[in-house]
Amino acid sequence: MKDLLRLEFRKLKRSKSFYIILAIMLAMTVISMITTKLFESFADELNEMGAEFGESFSTAGENVLLGFLSASNFSLLTAIFVSIAVCDDYDNHIVKNIFSRGYSRSDFYFAKLVYLIVTTSIMFVAAATVSAILSEVLFGINGDAAKIAHIISTQYLASLASVSLFFAICTLIKKLGGSIAATIILPSVIALLLALVDEILGVESFSIAGYWVSSIAGSLSTITVKTPDIILYAALSVVYFAVFTVVGYVFNERTEV
Amino acid sequence: MDYIIETRALTKKYGGKIAVKDACVHLRKGDIYGLIGKNGAGKTTLMKLILGLVNKNAGEIKLFGSENADAGRRKIGSLIEAPAIYKNETAFENMKRFSYLAPTTDDEIKRLLDLVGIGDTGSKKAGAFSLGMKQRLGLGIALLGSPEILVLDEPINGLDPAGIKEVRDIILDLNAKGITFMISSHILDELGKIATVYGIMSNGTLEEITAEDLKAECRSALKIVVDDGEKAASVLRSEFPSVEFEKYGEVISVTTQGADAAALNRALVAAGVSVYELKNEGMEFEDYFIERLGK
DSSP: OHHHHHHHHHHHHHOHHHHHHHHHHHHHHHHHHHHHHHTGGGHHHHHHHHHTTTOOOOOOHHHHHHTHHHHTTHHHHHHHHHHHHHHHHHHTTHHHHHHHTTOOHHHHHHHHHHHHHHHHHHHHHHHHHHHHHHHHHHTOOOSOHHHHHHHHHHHHHHHHHHHHHHHHHHHHHOOHHHHHHHHHHHHHHHHHHHHHHHHHHTOTTOOSGGGSHHHHHHHTSSTTSOHHHHHHHHHHHHHHHHHHHHHHHHHHHTOOO | OOOSEEEEEEEEEETTEEEEEEEOOEEOTTOEEEEEEOTTSSHHHHHHHHHTSSOOSEEEEEETTBSOHHHHHTTEEEEOSSOOOOTTSBHHHHHHHHTTTSOOOHHHHHHHHHHTTOTTOTTOBGGGSOHHHHHHHHHHHHTTTOOSEEEEESTTTTOOHHHHHHHHHHHHHHHHTTOEEEEEOSOHHHHHHHOSEEEEEETTEEEEEEHHHHHHHTOEEEEEEESOHHHHHHHHHHHOTTOOEEEETTEEEEOSTTOOHHHHHHHHHHTTOOEEEEEEEEOOHHHHHHHHHTO
16 A cells, blocks of 8 residues: 555646635635625624525634635535545546555555545645634634644544545546536535434434534634534534445456446 | 476456466476467456556466565566657657666667667657657667566567568577577467467466467478278278378368378278378468467
C-alpha cells in the first residue's frame, strides 16, 4: 500500500483539479463573506423574508464563520473533486496497471481513501482558516471559542462522511460524468425521500431528514446548536463514514477492469 | 514439469454467456506463448483472468508454482487492450509515475524508452502520441521493474511494418535474456515467427499445441502424379517398404518426412512409370488455425 500511497500523492503535485477547486472554494468563501458584509445593513429585512423558509441571515461573526461550508460550496466542490480523482484512474485505465502488478483491490481502495481524506482535509482547513480570518476582520467573532471549535470539528467529521459517500458512489459508477451527477444529486434525492418519510410519519419532534449526512452541515452552521446535538451529529458522522467506507469497499472488491 | 503460469479449469461467465470455459494454460519459463483466436473468442478475458483484472467464476490459477497469485503478479508486466497512460505527462514522466509500482531507476527508464523506440519524444505529452507511440509507451511501462513474464494483448496494434519488426526483435531479444511471453495476436504470420507454444481459443475453450507438434501437423507430403497409379504403388511397396504413402487414382502422396524424392523418381521411371509431376505440398499454419478456429 505504501507504493500506492506514493503514487497517489505524487499525483497531487500535478493535480490541476485539486488546485483549481481549492482556489474556487476559497474565492467563493471570500465572495460570500464580502457579500454578507455588504448586506449587513439589510439584515432585518432579509430575516423577515427568510423567516417563512426557516432561514436566518446572521452577521454575527461566529455564525458567519460556522457557515463557511455552505459559503464555500464545500460539498459541491468536493463531490466534483472526488469524482475527478477517482474516475481519472478508470477513464485512463490506470487501475489495470495497478491490479495487474499484484496490488490488491483493498490496498488500492484504502490508498485512494487516504488520499481523498488528506486532500479534502486540506480544503476544509484552508476554507475554515480563510473564513475565520475574514469573520474576525469583518464581523468580529464572539461566543464560546471551545464550542466553536467543537462545532467545526464536527463539521469536519461530517465532511469526511460526505467524502466517503462520494467515494463509494464513484467506485460504483467509475465514469466521470455519471459520478459528478450522482454525487451532486443523490444526497439531495435521499434527503427529499427522508423528508417525505418524515411527512408520512408526521412526528413533529423528530426529523429523520435532519440526521441525513447532507443535512448535518446545515444544522451545524450556527452557534446556537445545542451541545448534545453536536455530540449526536459527531457520532452520526463517524457512523456514516464507516458505513459508506464499507459500502465503497464492497463495490471496489467486485471491480472488474 | 514446472510451469510459471498454470491454470486449471479456469472459467469466466458474463451473465449467461461463458467467455472462458475450463481453460488449462501451461506456460513454461522461456516460452513464447501465442494466444490465437477470433474476435470474441476469449483471449483478452483469459489474459485478464491471469492478471487478476476480472474475477474468475471457477478454476485455479498458479503463478510461479504458487496459488498466491498477487505475489506472482509482481513479477509480471502487461499491456492489455488500450495502453494505460497519463495523457498530460511525457513518456518519461509516465514511466517515472508507474515506477512507483515497479521500482526502476531513471537511467533504466531512459534505456527502456530507447528500447521501445520513444526515447526522443522529449516534452511531448503522451496524449498527443500516435496509436503506435502509445503502444510503445505501454510496452515500456510493462517492462518496468524487470518482469519475468510479459503478457501482451495485441502488442503490434497500430504499428507500421517497421514497427512490427522492431517489436518482434525486442520480444526475441528479451526472450533470449530469459523473459517469458504470453502474446495474443490476430496476425498468425507474426506469431508463427516467434511462438514456441500456441493456445488456440475458440468460443471460450482453449486448446494448446507446441510449435514442434504444429509443425508435424502441418507437415508436407510429396505429391507424385504418374500415368499408372497401381503400378507406381506396387513399385513403392516393393522397393521402399518403409515409405508411407496414399494413392488417389494417378496421384501418389508420400507422407514420410524426408523421403528421397530423387530415388523415388528413379525407381518409378526405371519400372516404366511416367512421372508427370513431383512436388512438396503442405498445410500452411494459417490453414491449420483457420480449421481449428472454425470448430
